Amino acid sequence: MIELAEALRGTRWRRVEVLDSTGSTNADAAVLAAAGEPDGAVVVALHQTAGRGRFDRRWEAPPGATVATSAVVRTDRPMVDWTWLPLVTGVAVLRGIRAVAPGCELELKWPNDVLVADGNAPGKVCGILCERHEGLSTDPGAAAVIGFGINTSLTHEQLPVPTATSLALAGFDVEPLTVVASVLRELDDLLAVWQERGHLREAYTAACGxxxxxxxxxxxxxxxxxxxxxxxxxxxxxxxxxxxxxxxxxxxxxxxxxxx
Structure with a gap:
């Protein structure tokens, strides 16, 4: 297992916490954001017992079959540009997985899903949930919590819905923290572009199925x-x-x- 903090040296991700299990990494990161944690904190869990998706949908995967990551991001971009954050994250996940699983055919489904697009196991391999959190009265600035969960080794029997898949089912044996590190490095680069431009319209369109x-x-x-x-x-x-x-x-x- 790689040392995640070391693999992310030189990026914005300066505080990295890896947990064997937690309720929800987004909830953990939200606590950090509310307490005034600056930009660049990351919580990773190899098992979530109360994972959440869009519209507060709840799900749980077997231990070790998925990896969940949530990051605290602070920015001075206007709030209107924050709608791009889940799309930016989708591009980062797609590129990050491709970097460690060459040959994996992926595409984005607007607005929050990454799909395996070809092969014997098509379906959703990653979901994304971005949330806005206000700080405490001593730190009134808002922060974004960017969360993504990647199905690494779910079996057919463990899939939560028939339209899901995993990297293992698609034929790719990837160590969970290796893929997380790859995605976070991509996200660091893409957030810098978004910070400058307010969007990643061309990159997202090119990857959007x-x-x-x-x-x-x-x-x-x-x-x-x-x-x-x-x-x-x-x-x-x-x-x-x-x-x-x-x-x-x-x-x-x-x-x-x-x-x-």
Whole structure:
């Protein structure tokens, strides 16, 4: 097992904590953020007992089958640019996995998922959850907590849903902390670009499998919209070509449908 802090030397990730098990790394990082922890703290766990996804969905994987990471990021970018943080993280995860698992075919599903796109085990291999947290009264500035969970060695029997997969099922035996280090190095570089530009529109669009894809956007319990992914707009919204014309979505569950 690699020494993660040493592998991240020279990056913004100056405080690194690796846990065998925790409830939620995002919750742990939120405590640090609320206490005024500066930019660059990371919590990694080899097992989560109360992992959370979008819309507060909860899940738990067997010990050692996934690796969860959450990072505290502080920035002076306007709040409108924060919508790009999960997209930036997706690009970092995709590039980080590719670096340690050459040949792994990956794509992004807007806005929060990384998919194995080819081979015998297609499906979601990573989910991303970014949250905004306010500081204490003595530190009123807000911080972003960026969380991502990678399925490293889940078996078919352990998959939480049929649309999930793991690196092992896709044929890649990757040590968990090695892939975390790779992703965090990529994230460090991409956050620097985002800090300067406020977006990663070109990089995200190039990696996004939702573009050109027949898809369905579940906007709410009572509304869903079908169409073809057209583009990513400057605000990071998914633009869909529907029967009624172009429509931009800032949130929603996207389902990729069979290509026509």
């Amino acid at each position: 939702s573009i050109g894809q027949n898809l369905r956007v579940q906007v709410s319990d009572t509304e869903q919209v079908s169409g073809v992914g057209d583009s990513i707009d400057p605000a990071g919204r998914l633009v869909v070509r529907t029967a009624d014309g172009l429509r931009a979505f800032s949130a929603g569950d996207v389902v990729h449908l069979r290509r026509g």
